[in-house]
Amino acid sequence: MTETYRESLEGLSRLRGITGAMMVSADDGLVVAESLMEGIPGEAVAALAASLMRRMGTAVSAAGFALPSFMHLQAAVGALLVVPAGPDTLLIIIGDQNVNLGLARIEMLQAVEQMA
Amino acid sequence: MRALEPWVEEPLMTFLSESEARLTLLMTSAGQVVAQHGFTRAVDIMAAAALGAAILSSTEEMARVLGVRPFRALTHQGQSHGVFLSAFETPRGRLLGLVVYGHDTSLGVVKLFFDRMVDDLMVNVPLEGRKTQVLAENFENELHSSLRALFGR
Secondary structure: OHHHHHHHHHHHHOOOOEEEEEEEEOOOOOEEEEEEOOOOOHHHHHHHHHHHHHHHHHHHHHOOOOOOOOEEEEEOOEEEEEEEOOOOEEEEEEEEOOOOHHHHHHHHHHHHHHHO | OEEOOHHHHHHHHHHHHHHOOOEEEEEEOOOOEEEEEOOOOHHHHHHHHHHHHHHHHHHHHHHHHHOOOOOOEEEEEOOOOEEEEEEEEEOOEEEEEEEEEOOOOOHHHHHHHHHHHHHHHHHHOOOOOOOOOOOHHHHHHHHHHHHHHHHOO
């Protein structure tokens, strides 16, 4: 299973502007598999992104909607994209300012389907 | 939060606010409680300190038997709470951290900010002071004296 994850993550990491891709345990925020450029603090991003996704889920549920199916956090010099990959895991992508968000989103959803 | 050593206060406060841990206990391996958050009774700290130290000693012995390096941290995931237990070296000796957290945070977040707290403690730690040798009789004495200081009795 980890090998399947790794192949998908490496495929995502090859997209322009993407500096890292990770499969993360949704409850714990721990890294399951990763393909990251050097210098990216994967464990910290995993823990904080999973925490953010959980809080977003609480907020969205309180508003009466279903759980979030995609989260896009845009920062000044990059973006963080998160997609649930099954009930227990999250697919997280870290992109720089050159990332093609539309393409990244499609590729992420396809990767989740392949990993299911 | 109550701390017996002032240099621990700021890193621990930051850890508590970032990690949203419910209970935290910092102690030396000699049994002296350095700081605590969330405990209301001395007897609970006494039990947590003794059990935490015993669990870490057991895992260290297990690592020795297996011929591997000592485990750095140990976690237990329960239905409603998780426990994170870790030991780290400082210039003033070994410290043990015991953290109990709930569903409002996660193991990843606790681990992340615990590691940052350890880094901050290393910056703040005063270099003078003694390293205490761990003996069974010391453990009980140190534990009782630190509990008296924390709870004022």
